[in-house]
Amino acid sequence: MSFYRNTVWLVKGLQEYTKSGYEAAAKHFVPADLDVNLNGRSFMVTGANSGIGKAAAQEIAKRGGTVHMVCRNKGRAEAAKGEIVESSKNENVHVHIVDMSSARQVWEFAQSFSQNNTLHVLINNAGCMVNQRELTEEGLEKNFATNTLGTYILTTALIPALKKVEDPRVITVSSGGMLTQKLDVDDLQFEKGTFDGTMAYAQNKRQQVILTERWAAQHKEIHFSSMHPGWADTPAVQTSMPSFHARMKSKLRTEAMGADTVVWLAISAAAAKQPSGLFFQGNEACGAIQLGCQWYFSSPSPLPDRRRSQPQVTQTKKDVLI
């Protein structure tokens, strides 16, 4: 990681990925965008038992949508489901136990789900930052297996089901951390050099953004987006980045703030009017990307402010990215 790139990302992140960054951006939001009745629409949220995924599931359930929670741990999933049902008064909340780091489990789940259910929106939210190099039972590096391969298999396996419905969408929760890395396709398993979990995570998040662009190009019937939720106070941040969490705690967004753009992308008519395949940030100025755009983006203009009727759209420059 370049020192300069990291510094730019951190300085702009302090201004824009924090709670105050969210509050400044929220002045331009259009509340009516989220005033949607989701009765009859079905949403799958991976990693829905905590943090951003649970907050997004809650917002969807509150509006009457059917929620399929894809979680690894049955006890935690059922507890979260209970809270969501209680707060939303919506009984259409279902738990599916799947370890997203297991390619076999993800594939088998997606096949059986598609045969028995309808799906309108897939939210790829489950993610991890494992700081030691660990392998899954299938012999894959764990961050890659969870963040990239699990997301890839679930999405591609559900594409036929998504193509059968009206207004299908896929939202992938990436991270602004991906801006610190160019894609490195030569070492997807992080076998070379000293292992760095933060770098592996940033590579995976970059891979999710590029997959989103590729899916959008290949499957025009489906609306794809990737996004950065800002810096939110969630279990992942507390456990995987304890010193960052300790320093930033008072500045971090709430889980609901982190989920806000996910929900907007998943349910609003305004989001569906955006071109498919873009990367969104949850706040207005998207300055880290703007500064990073010398390397990553073809135009110095901001990424779409998701609540404006006439957003500026910035496309990624693939030759620079790759």
Ligand SMILES: NC(=O)c1ccc[n+]([C@@H]2O[C@H](COP(=O)([O-])OP(=O)(O)OC[C@H]3O[C@@H](n4cnc5c(N)ncnc54)[C@H](O)[C@@H]3O)[C@@H](O)[C@H]2O)c1
């Ligand atoms: N919180 C932030 O500041 C922040 C910033 C950028 C991106 N993100 C992204 O947001 C997403 C949600 O993270 P969060 O911050 O809410 O943390 P979180 O820990 O609350 O949520 C992560 C979820 O993923 C699930 N998960 C992890 N590995 C899994 C596996 N193998 N199988 C099934 N589920 C698995 C966890 O159980 C949990 O429910 C992640 O993709 C993360 O990378 C978060």
